[in-house]
Amino acid sequence: MLHRIIHNLRTFPQDVCYEWNGTAYRNSELYRLICRITRYLRKHNPSKQPVAVCGQKEFFMLASFLACACAGMAYVPIDASIPEERKKRILAQIRPVVTIDKTIELLAEDGEPLDLPEICMADEDVVYIIFTSGSTGEPKGVQITCRNLKSCMRWLESLCRIEHGVILNQASYSFDLSVADLYLPLLTRSSHFILEQGIQKDYARLFRALQASRAEMAVFTPSFLDLLLVDSSFNAELMPQFKTVLLCGEKLTPKTVELLFRRFPGIRLINCYGPTECTFAVTSAEITDPTDISIGTPKDDTDVYVVNDRMEALGEGKIGELLIVGESVGKGYLNLTGDSRFFQYQGRNAFLTGDYGYRKNQKLYCIGRKDTQIKLNGYRIELAEIENTLHRFEEIERAAVAAKKRDGKVTRIYAFVKMKPDSGLSASDIRAWLKTELPAYMIPRIQLVEQFPLTENGKVDTKALLEDMA
Amino acid sequence: MTERIIQILERLTDHKGIGRDTDLLEEDLLDSLAFIELINELETEFRVEIQPTQVSSDTWKTAQGIAELVKTLRETT
Known part of the structure; x- marks a missing residue:
């Protein structure tokens, strides 16, 4: 996957890959910045400690993620808007040798040769760590391996069927919802159009950005889609190229589906499900009927079982906890070995989600949480x-x-x-x-x-x- | 009308004691879910159509501002 991304960047230097705040960046610029940051990381982080990358969706963040991957180091995206105290708690857990922010563009020396030595990331290495809310009061770092990410992107590429398009971004990079729209454009020679953080507070600006994006595809949370649907000018006239929307992160309601279909006749709506621990998502359903909102079926290399307390798989229609087994299951939490929710199930990696659900006509439905x-x-x-x-x-x-x-x-x-x-x-x-x-x-x-x-x-x-x- | 809008706001935000000039945004009262519901309620109750893109974001700061918006919309439709 990384080889393919680097190959695309080098072979098509003129492609626009990133549009942020009115500036369009080309593959050649991204490649150059990756080379510079990789060199910087190799020099200043020889022990390959995880690298904290702090920002708000700037171009250097994308370049830094890829540079970390090339240098064989895990990256930890940190949203610059979080309080200092929380940032400190996260940094205390990762103990980074290098923390990257926007000054990296000055720190990482320019100059020839512009070449990446071999890519050092192995399949079992951790590629990123994303922090989620933890019940003890400490944020929990979810570790995702290169192998997990590769499997996720293979699946998303076949699911989204996009090539040379524009993919719209909503989520902050510190949430794994953004993983899809970070990597899909690079793999499919598409451009990544960024919606600035907080732009939804100004509808007029937000809608101007939507129109300017010429986006074919977007990855949204249902709540964000609801906010857009409030204004009736969010329709196929505003975004004539908009063909696919991938929703993930929370419950989707019939009302949202109905309204979307009315505004964008013929749009492909894909509803996904999966916890951060299992690399973005593991199931998908193409929704065509607002009265039947399932989370669909698992990706090829991953199974989802509905289980009881004894971890026995239940039959159709029986409600139980969703157990995810296979290639998408991450490496566990940082500094927390032996968490009981990660274990081996029939010889494969498994994660017990805490989500309740059932299976009907081969499709999965998610109905709520076991805990708080x-x-x-x-x-x-x-x-x-x-x-x-x-x-x-x-x-x-x-x-x-x-x-x-x-x-x-x-x-x-x-x-x-x-x-x-x-x-x-x-x-x-x-x-x-x-x-x-x-x-x-x-x-x-x-x-x-x-x-x-x-x-x-x-x-x-x-x-x-x-x-x-x- | 402002009084009625205050009632709606108090119900949607679960917050008592909203005044005409209470800063709804500063106090984080009008979050995105309450905002969506507010638009729906105003449209149904006052028979207007609200396009947030056509409205200055300051409008949503106070009950007074929202009342003025609804009044203008009613006069023009």
């Missing part, structure tokens, strides 16, 4: 992480975090907080402090309480607390 992990606007969040972060705050006596749902979809997160006597702090003080610890999408609505209602088992009754909010 939720998805909000496509972001994966462990409610326990927010709770544990609140408990680090000295003035707080106790906190309980719960998600409010409508039609099975999370609409808001609440933190119910009991302060220590005489603390005198307000809900907005807690909120302000949380913002220095957690990314914006994890910040809950804070509700101060005097007492926690308890269930019969003596646990905090979050259901009762949420009902009080209605």
